[in-house]
Amino acid sequence: MAHTETAEMIDPVARRHATAADYVQLMKPRIMMLVVFTAVAGLVAAQSVTGVSMNPVMAAIATLAVALGSGAAGAINMWYDADIDAIMTRTSTRPIPSGAVPRDEALAMGLIMSGVSVLMMWLASNALAALLLAGSIAYYGWFYTMLLKRRTPQNIVIGGGAGAFPPVIGWAAVSGSTPxxxxxxxxxxxxxxxxxxxxxxxxxxxxxxxxxxxxxxxxxxxxxxxxxxxxxxxxxxxxxxxxxxxxxxxxxxxxxxxxxxxxxxxxxxxxxxxxxxxxxxxxxxxxxxxxxxxxxxxxxxxxxxxxxxxxxxxxxxxxxxx
Incomplete structure (x- = not known):
């Protein structure tokens, strides 16, 4: 099923106005919470192990950047997977297949949030942490979602790297290294x-x-x-x-x-x-x-x-x- 057909599948009568909750759902908040939590673990551990103390405000901004990056990857995933989400019962009520959020709007949201999150991370910490964050977004939004998920049963094994990056990003944000x-x-x-x-x-x-x-x-x-x-x-x-x-x-x-x-x-x-x-x-x-x-x-x-x-x-x- 072509991705361009998703919008045509939605009955105009069934369309509804998007709420703030719809845009939050686009970011996959449950995954986001786990991502942020593991990133914080890396950030806290790095400060203790290396003795480098990160400014609390900068640490909070770096953590927010990870959250936005996770949300951006989630929005891109929902944009691309809107056609299969419409088929599966457990995902058919998501914002795009339910008609609340247009696909192009979800993509724009994901791309903008990606750029903002990486820039925030760079300004709050360093280029390595920003690069790792950008890589994790691309890993989930492009490599897993677009290349692996529909092509190989090893999609979860290979794609699991996307969700494993947060503690490394948190560590890099503190020390500028990944030991x-x-x-x-x-x-x-x-x-x-x-x-x-x-x-x-x-x-x-x-x-x-x-x-x-x-x-x-x-x-x-x-x-x-x-x-x-x-x-x-x-x-x-x-x-x-x-x-x-x-x-x-x-x-x-x-x-x-x-x-x-x-x-x-x-x-x-x-x-x-x-x-x-x-x-x-x-x-x-x-x-x-x-x-x-x-x-x-x-x-x-x-x-x-x-x-x-x-x-x-x-x-x-x-x-x-x-």
């Missing part, structure tokens, strides 16, 4: 994304099939997806402890990561043993996929909250590894 610790935080989010999203796709695979989007359950089936969820979870659990090994995180984080990683593995194993995503799968198996999806959000939030608590509130206690 190993920053990239470890990147790696945690990168490896977290596939099992998180594939748990959801097991529940929504019929929607993706209807829209002809080759998500893994559509292209290779539910069993292959469950196998991949378990495989990535097995890598993610120990990776979550990597900040302790490098000294970025301390005892509080280490204990938390150990417990959360174990729970994540148990939930992933339960999904692997289930029939979630298969035709006629019992409701209890679908609940297992829902449970993993819900817990995965909590997992990432708590891990990065521990980074902020340890490095920002003086709770850091180094772990000595013999």
């Amino acid at each position: 190993l610790d920053a990239w470890i935080l990147f790696a945690i989010i990168f490896m977290w994304t596939p099992p998180h999203f594939w748990a959801l796709s097991l529940l929504a695979h019929k929607e993706y099939a209807k829209a002809n989007v080759p998500m893994l359950p559509v292209a290779h089936g539910a069993k292959a997806t469950r196998n991949q969820i378990l495989a990535y979870s097995i890598v993610l659990a120990p990776l979550g402890l990597a900040p302790v090994i490098t000294g970025l995180a301390g005892m509080l984080y280490g204990i938390t990561a150990l417990v959360l990683g174990a729970v994540f593995l148990v939930l992933a194993f339960n999904v692997w043993r289930s029939q979630a995503g298969d035709a006629g799968a019992p409701g209890s198996d679908l609940k297992k996929a829902k449970g993993l999806f819900a817990f995965s959000i909590l997992y990432l939030f708590i891990l990065f909250a521990m980074i902020i608590i340890e490095r920002g509130f003086g709770a850091y206690m180094p772990v000595t590894i013999a």
